[in-house]
Amino acid sequence: MSELIHAVLNSEEKSDLRSFISELRSQEKGYLLRNDILNVYSEFCSKHQKEQPFSLLGKLIYYTQEIIQDSTNLCFIFRPKIASQEVYRLTEDLSVESISVDELLDLRDRLVNRFHPQEGDLLELDFGPFYDYTPTIRDPKNIGKGVQYLNRYLSSKLFQDPKEWLEGLFNFLRLHQYNGIQLLINNNIQTQQQLSEQVKKAIGFVSDRPSDEPYEEFRFQLQMMGFEPGWGNTASRVRESLEILDELIDSPDPQTLEAFISRIPMIFKIVLVSAHGWFGQEGVLGRPDTGGQVVYVLDQAKTLEQQLQEDAILAGLEKLNVEPKVIILSRLIPNSDGTLCNQRLEKVHGTENAWILRVPLREFNPNMTQNWISRFEFWPYLETFAIDSEKELLAEFQGKPDLIVGNYTDGNLVAFLLARRLKVTQCNIAHALEKSKYLFSNLYWNDLEDKYHFSLQFTADLIAMNAANFIISSTYQEIVGTPDSVGQYESYKCFTMPDLYHVVNGIELFSPKFNVVPPGVNENAYFPYTRHEDRVESDRLRIEEMLFTLDDSSQIFGKLDDPNKRPLFSMARLDRIKNMTGLAECFGKSPELQEHFNLILIAGKLRVEESGDNEERDEIIKLYNIIEQYNLQGKIRWLGVRLSKGQSGEVYRVIADHQGVFVQPALFEAFGLTILEAMISGLPTFATQFGGPLEIIQNKVNGFYINPTNLEETADKIIEFVLKCEQNPNYWNEVSQQAINRVYSTYTWKIHTTKLLSLARIYGFWNFNSKENREDLLRYIETLFYLIYKPRAQAILEEHKHR
Template identity: 85%
Template sequence: MSDLIQAVLDSEEKHDLRSFLSELSQQEKRYWLRNDILNVYNEYCAQYQTSQQFSTSSSLGKLIYYTQEIIQDGSSFCFIVRPKIASQEVYRLTADLSVEPMTVQELLDLRDRFVNRFHPNEGDLLELDFGPFYDYSPIIRDPKNIGKGVQFLNRYLSSKLFQDPKQWLEGLFVFLSLHQYNGVQLLINNRIQSQKQLSEQVKKAIAFVSDRPSEEPYEEFRFQLQTMGFEPGWGNTATRVRETLSILDELIDSPDPQTLEAFISRIPMIFRIVLVSPHGWFGQEGVLGRPDTGGQVVYLLDQAKSLEKQLQEDAILAGLEGLNVEPKVIILTRLIPNSDGTLCSQRLEKIYGTENAWILRVPFREFNPNVTQNWISRFEIWPYLETYAIDAEKELLAEFQGRPDLIVGNYSDGNLVAFLLSRRLGVTQCIIAHAFEKSKYLFSNLYWQDLEDKYHFSIQFTADLLAMNAANFIISSTYQEIVGTPDSVGQYESYKCFTMPDLYHVVNGIELFSPKFNVVPPGVNENYFFPYTRTQDRIESDRQRIEEMLFTLEDSAHIFGKLDDPGKRPLLSIARLDRIKNLTGLAECFGQSKELQEHCNLILVAGKLRVEESGDNEEREEIVKLYRIIEQYNLQGKIRWLGVRLSKTDSGELYRVIADHQGIFVQPALFEAFGLTILEAMISGLPTFATQFGGPLEIIQDQINGFYINPTNLEETATKILNFVNKCDQNPNYWYEISQRSIDRVYSTYTWKIHTHKLLSLARIYGFWNFISKENREDLLRYIEALFYLIYKPRAQQLLEQHQYR
């Protein structure tokens, strides 16, 4: 029995619970989500004039707070209770308050019956259960340690291995002897024949380099070290070599997890990386206007540049300059023949500002040229990914002149291709989801059949399950992306247990407590986005041009709205014009608040100005809605809408110009997986108000270096912004305080340098543990392959057949 339910039944509040269930039974709805439940409960409390204490702190109030869903089934109610993060309990309550627990299978059956009320499913459905494959893996116990997988793994496996020193040293010795670069031996050579000899020679080498001048280059004593059995890879100077060998010496004599991580992080074992983004429309110029590609392009280009730079630095520090080591990073994407004048039809494109980072474009095979010659929506590309992976493998092997050392998937499509490539090549695989469609679209799994023609969620959610379970490690931008918050379900958590009626039941889709999860937030590109106070790095002509564009330029083709008073404090928001980004909600919030209009102007940088210019249905709807709101609230003269595509240089200066005017950045998304524009605004020095739904909860510390808003509560949002504006008017230093704290927050946590250092450290450590623990994942991978061929592939084939007739 749930403690929460038992507490109610043991008190006088059981009468209130009975009354509350009676209220639910009188409603038209039969399925309530958390917000619905809270609304009904608040109405109940208002109707019966209960005390504030009863509403929030009573046993019933606590039960309601932790209840995620309620489903009415005849005269009984199914309560899905989430008493703590990553935990779910299911109970059936009857009108007379008898309670019985329900199994996951019973819950999924009930959800199916709710959808198929008039055509109930006959017979059992396929059940997907990944749980048994995690039985042989270590599992994190404390929910607060979810997302710190590598720290847990180090502690767990270290303690296990260190109990058997002989096995540990033998594994370490073999691991060190394996490393090569282009056929050249690294770290140790065949003069060291055993782990015992390794221990002896390390001490001799430490004594030798300790007598050398600290900054003496490695090449000057390379020969002496080689005669002792040590090849390049230990360091570029005598000091660095001594440090690395000393860490190894400590690891051999008295191993502990911290020393192990410090040592493995120095090992030169990654030189070639693939970042997979097959969706396409990926380039460095002219591609950001296409729906759902902009953020992906910016993120991956920044990541590729930072990774190449870090790999180069690591190679130099390891003393590999004499070997002409050239780390290489490839962004693998799709070649699109009809590329609208962009370079998306070019096979190979060097990434600006790099020495050896490239965009490699591989075309989809030509099943129907009317489709495959053109850009294909992310919802439609699934039939082409298997053959794409086969073709991409050949191209990558040719470009690298060998296998890559690490494959990183991005988004659902990229993660599936990363799995297929990793399986074929035997390479460590990492996935980064960024955002799952399953979390964006309410009831998307339950009503998948109604949405299938448009979104093909049956294929996509299957791909997500396969990729996340196949990955060696998973990177998320935030903790709550994995397991949410005390009152919201995480994106990965939503895959734990769900049904797709008439297709399959997922009784255990992912182990949330697996150490494969690691929180590694992305960074902000400091070349383009930096504080407005760094005037020496700003170009005056750019500043004047952006100033004019924001406030006074008349350009009917790209700008809507002339400001009556350009001197008012600007509220800025930058996003795509789609429903989830909710710019229309911000405009309505501004329109409803006369006081906000008195103090501020609203400036939106958002996509297209005209319906006929957009090829995206959702964007067209939002354009129409935005014009309607401007008309409804008579916002002419108070709002300015820029339908422009900005370069990163201009974007950075735009934030800074708004900061020059002591402006505010508002991010009003209904849900935001992470929030790169938030980082860009904060590092520029803009006080930022951002949605409380999603990643911004972890970026911003509320009222310290920014503010949370509930974008569904327009009045509350307006009040929060007004309170800040009034505080700034009363105390001019307040704006500067929040501005500086915003800048400090980004520099301390959200730079690409921090991101890539952590990513490469993870890749090395997971690679090491995969080797040393000899974990056999073949049963899991065979299960995933079976699901790929039995579920994914037939459905993808059906979609391909539809494409043949376009």
């Protein structure tokens, strides 16, 4: 960027830059973000009749992510490419100098504490040195493809130093047992050289047998050669596995390595942590903090258990009575509002051995711990919850789990605490990182602390994401954003929490621990509206009545004047980020939308007194005000109902029966399961352009992007669609079918779980064979936990004890 800055300063545009800086100085804001900067520049160009895109200055502004005004100087934060940042100070006389990360963080602190500047140095957190000795990806476009890179790296090591790595592979194969029964190789093979020889001998042996001959019929002969169960269930499967190993030994490459490691039977017991509770199979989706995460984890648990069973059978372990087990770990809530969240153990429907295990919080104050606790208040209980959960898990599994998967910040922190104690592979899934959802949440954390406790949230994120062996994200941009926007994980790279600490390097974005593995859709509950043979007519009629005509003031607000209009439909919890009130306002401001559609919302509670969440209460009041302000009575139905997955699936399909559309108006959406649910049902979908939907939807092909902050533009896009439908009656069907095709090709749980288990095995192999010493990193992380996180959590606990 330095060259581009000097090119501007050495050109005729230097005077334009000076004028633009004057425009910036006239802004009341001391801190301008990219949108602010582009708006100021657009106004500047209009005012001075400048051509924006083609100038050097225009190019410079395009790469500018932030501008901070500091007395007489301006600080420009540039993002020349994804996952990189450069910072320069521009003085009044237009001299330029590069500034360090430390100086940038000090400047941000001064912006917040201009009247009470920080005295002395602040704690600096730098995770960079711990990644110096690990492989890192070079090209930003390969971020999120960590396992592909790791496979290339490992296979190159096998090729460069075959003796050392073959010894590692040999020792790794000797590790595996199930309930004390040896798998893969036994003591008849004593060296890696012997392994290579015996593999060729065994291949010759099984090649002479009928391909479908069951493993048990030649098991004894293989054991004499040194091979125990785990290679396959038939002669052809055993041969395939041994041939892949033989190829790996002779000429290693990334595909062969992944194909082989993915076959190794090494994962039988999995914990999925969804800590903050309100986790069940019926009646729990209406509570803020839960909805999408509960759906995700339940579906993941079902398909993981099924995949583990399939893998065990394919590996030839059926006669060993292998019983894979998946446990969803959550908290037990005694006052469970009529749900099963007060039951210790609940079997997951449709599975043989997947369970919800609920562990109660210690009763520091029963008024708190016997009730649901918001995710923003949950932090003081996580350490003791993890300690108590460890005992419960060891009892349920009759041993240690093989893999621990954390969900959301609190679940990821519990996963870290458990994995650290049990020495088990840890995987993180963020679902959403709150830091990027709330503007300037780290800068002004002190002002928000009583409500959100961001100091604990962001510290827990740093701990868990750096401790994890691997991280799953639903989209690429969740990690590093787009050319125009910073990713959620990227926002942890460098930031300050004034008066608490500076993060100089919070996460290595180029680490191979990041992998993009999108979730799927529960295809039993969500399927195309055209599959009439799979729909239950009585359910359809009941949902139809509920959506359009049922008079039930306890759960439904609003009676439609004309129920035959197309439905404009959305379903989400009522909070600021999900922005259901923004959609209602968009509808209220557009007479054309009201002419073509009825607005139907399934969202949270109907009454303030029924909600225990501050943000939901605010949104309830706001929604009623919008209905009143725009006189929407007769044009809107607001349903405060709890739906099972089967019912919500039929809701989408009934909306599709009426050729409606689905709108997801979130201000930011990490991924968007409701988008997949709507699309697979056959609904044309309009979704926020901020976040994951950019990767799900192909704009104007199988759905549409909207900017939920621009209400007029959003309304125009929906109106343009419906007018096209009126001109071409088949247009709705075309978009509907494209949406269905998109989900089936890319977003199924089968694809997800196959990839997740492959990752777990490969990272397990990497951790066993790599020479990187994680202990120093984990000690650093523990220091952060005990010196920053724990005392702050304890302070909240003391407050909770007196509520």
